[in-house]
Amino acid sequence: MTLDLATTAPRIRVLSGVADAQIRQLADVLIDCVEGGASVSFMLPLTPERASAFWRRVGEGVARGDRVLLVAEDAQGIVGTVQLLLEMPENQPHRAEVAKMLVHRRARRQGIGALLMQAAEQLGRERAKTLLVLDTSSAEAERLYARLGWTRLGVIPGFALLPGGEPCDTTYFYRALA
Template structure:
């Protein structure tokens, strides 16, 4: 097993690695990740997300994109959205923690979150928020990292592989 390295990606890095990032998102959605997409999820849709939503935020500032690699392979990503209103400059939102199914259970998600918190601290953010599908395998990860549930919203988002609506748990952590 190769050593995992985590680095921030610039907008130019994202453009260079767009096919790999699209493949990562698609693999996670196909594996059932509740990250805003439903099946069928094609590579065009996956790449459009990175190219449309993430790239513009990186270019504008206010977003950190962290990428975990094993060797030269992108194994996971997470985003820190700190583009907040003036009365919320103390907080940021964790978005799209993704670990490729082939690289799960190796501590990559925990390492990405630890690095994300380091970046948040450096940006003088003292409160992080996130949402996760209630009962999902990520929920215990966040709890183990010190995140607390603020509440559950029923029927929040459609399931990845079904037409049922899943609840989401809103979580937070004071840094």
Template structure:
């Protein structure tokens, strides 16, 4: 739990658009992970040399009319391990798990202009639309988000 909390604090401090603003306190990050354990979320963790290099969440469906769809969230790669395929590997694992769970449609969103957009497009995700002024950064600036989907 501590390593995940440290990863979350680190990527938020670097400006990741994952629902938190810096400065994120370690105890707040820990509370987040603890609450996640009680939900319908599958968490995947990538480790290199026994250290967490990244993580991803697969949110399982909870609505009766949406049992076929899941959501990818909080794709994080530690700054020391970026551009090494960790994000792609985590995405592949989440997609495999989704298929095994009977999910045929995945959705996700990410801040417009982030490098993650390239990853999602290269993995076959289609942009469904853009929502302006969706997320606020630490400096108060509002940013658009891009909504993606992929049929499995």
């Protein structure tokens, strides 16, 4: 029997730690997104060393319990990721922030972003969070969040820079968890 892996749904899972092989794969996803124009805190050129250093810091946060790291994997490895930032001020124990929702360009338009976001929402509920917040500079991501039931709050013009240096707007969303 032949299995067409291109149509097999990706596996979403929580990483309890971040090994070197995972850091390399996560760095590849981050670099691909930045090279594709995503405004996700990094400027061009994004070297593998800088991307790997970022994921090592994320791994340290995972180890401390400050954040949860989810990944989407297909037959070739990690193709997407999202983080749930849990470390909030003491007057905000009920909320978490969704950060760095990234999907490699080779795996887009396959529902991976939606699967990652649904998993992040479920993890928020499991951790007794009643409110999630996020920001994005991507019109494509805005459509995804709206489709998933997130509420758009508004836009801050010129909030960040695109990887090539051009200013971009940022849109804020929230999701009340039932």
